[in-house]
Amino acid sequence: MRTTKPINIAQFGMGPIGIESVRLAAQTGWARVVGAVDIDPAKIGRSLAELTGIESLADARVYGSFDELYSDVQPDVILHTAGSKATQTIEQITPMIQCGVSVASTCEELLFPTLRAPEETAMIDALAQQTGARIVGTGVNPGFVMDVLPVCMTGVSRNVSHIAVQRVVNASTRRQPLQKKIGSTMEPDQFRLLFAQGKAGHAGFRESVALIAHSMGWLLDEMLETCEPMIAQSDIHTEYFQVPSGMTCGLHQRCVGKISGEIKIDLDLKMYLGAPDPHDAIQITGDPPLDVIARGGVAGEQATVAALVNAIPRLLNARSGMRLMTELAVPAWSGGCNAPVLSEPVAAPQ
């Protein structure tokens, strides 16, 4: 059943994460990176060898649109790393799905796209079922530590009544965009205002809650998300920022899902400069009770790209349509695997 034909991959979005995803995909034994798409005129036409430092990508180049890329090379899968919003991402990937090209995306809202884009999701799902394409939103958070991993733990549960996850990230060890995203150096009230406007904070938190609820069969009647700035207690210096005492040095975000006023899902995220004891902790109340901790936590950016590339073999084995991470096979490192099977479209059960 297996084929040694490599999977042709193209990258959509050549920002830092996109470049890393090309690098990682090019290292696997089963993928061939055939091109990329970006809107930046300074990148269009350049070779991926030049942009990534990987010599073997000399023949692959950056196109200004998917249509231009597709008229030159026909990828099996697009790695999409160009946005957080489900509606925008679905718009961007529609031409790909029309061509039957599957998409794995780091778009946070695509983790559970029906939450904010139910109509667009139904449309793209129907289109993908017609053309045989598969779509999935993935990542580390959302996409793994605060949603898929706790769901996975419940695979040995006789009963589950409550799921709580706490993630603490030391943002000092992370790249500049993340340190900026969490509000570093901002006036606390300015950060609060930006969060209220939907312009700051961790994206996809509601989607994590929704994915867990969906997996447990819980119909939530309330979802509450809050976000407060973490305040520097003394001056903080990182490679990228100087945060004076009293200013924002990160965020404390919480999202809970309730049924009849009772909290069923409780996700708590702290990302701030100098956070001690970074970790991911999961408590599942049920039979048996489960108490899991990833000491040191699961590092973000590097692991996000890994989650994206690792999803490809499982995505290509999934049924056509808009898929959830929990519907794919068990996550696994794909670096050592054989060339994944490039299968004919598999219809959903009737």
Next chain:
Amino acid sequence: MRTTKPINIAQFGMGPIGIESVRLAAQTGWARVVGAVDIDPAKIGRSLAELTGIESLADARVYGSFDELYSDVQPDVILHTAGSKATQTIEQITPMIQCGVSVASTCEELLFPTLRAPEETAMIDALAQQTGARIVGTGVNPGFVMDVLPVCMTGVSRNVSHIAVQRVVNASTRRQPLQKKIGSTMEPDQFRLLFAQGKAGHAGFRESVALIAHSMGWLLDEMLETCEPMIAQSDIHTEYFQVPSGMTCGLHQRCVGKISGEIKIDLDLKMYLGAPDPHDAIQITGDPPLDVIARGGVAGEQATVAALVNAIPRLLNARSGMRLMTELAVPAWSGGCNAPVLSEPVAAPQ
């Protein structure tokens, strides 16, 4: 796509685990237990209500063989809890697969059946693909904590070079059969002899190593399994056993997989009476490094039955044939889910 038609389940093997599995399946909203099979003449003909204490099972009864059951009721899925050996289990389930009835089994060797029964596995896989049945071996260990869960963690790995798992079980909190299985009260040398004869020790350990290796794409050239008795340092009293000082009170079993003399997979299991600090710990060497611990560990027997029942919805959505746990969708508690889709046979990709 979803149907409210319940999934019809029958139980094969009405020992303590089988009875628990019937009880749990009967509690789900999506399953209907239609009967059971056992060879014990004292159980044949009796109602499942009588054997499980669940009144609603008054119409379901125990048959002496699958053929007798099938002539009366036609289950969609069989829960098989009647043995540890892959060859024996495949022989037992062949009539079910011939009828297109899917099978989820706690048979330890079925977790990775090609290891010890390659020909029988190829035969039953081909038969299942013809009839549309699916088969999977599952459980807590093997089947989750020392294999599926570490594989799942590598879903966020850019690279993996080594996987180690330690499981410590306090057998004093477990049922009599487990306390017996680990050698309680035996002379240490007698336990060593029984292990050497394949009559003692934890079953399915090599299968856990093989499943991890398969998932990582590692072709092991050596697998080494050792087992030593744990010796009581003072007299130990449990609900079921009195172990004098100096006698066996449990086991310390280890199984490693190597490539070119280098250990790639290192599984270490201690199950003994009075074990302090029970836990499951996973270390993945790679990028990023991962260090996960389930404090208190994942309880065995209750969770084994849960893993079995929880596998059903995912099994029914998988492709026909002999499947691995890692090929099914992400594990999840099934108690709250809708009736799973009872789908037409889905062909493997060509």
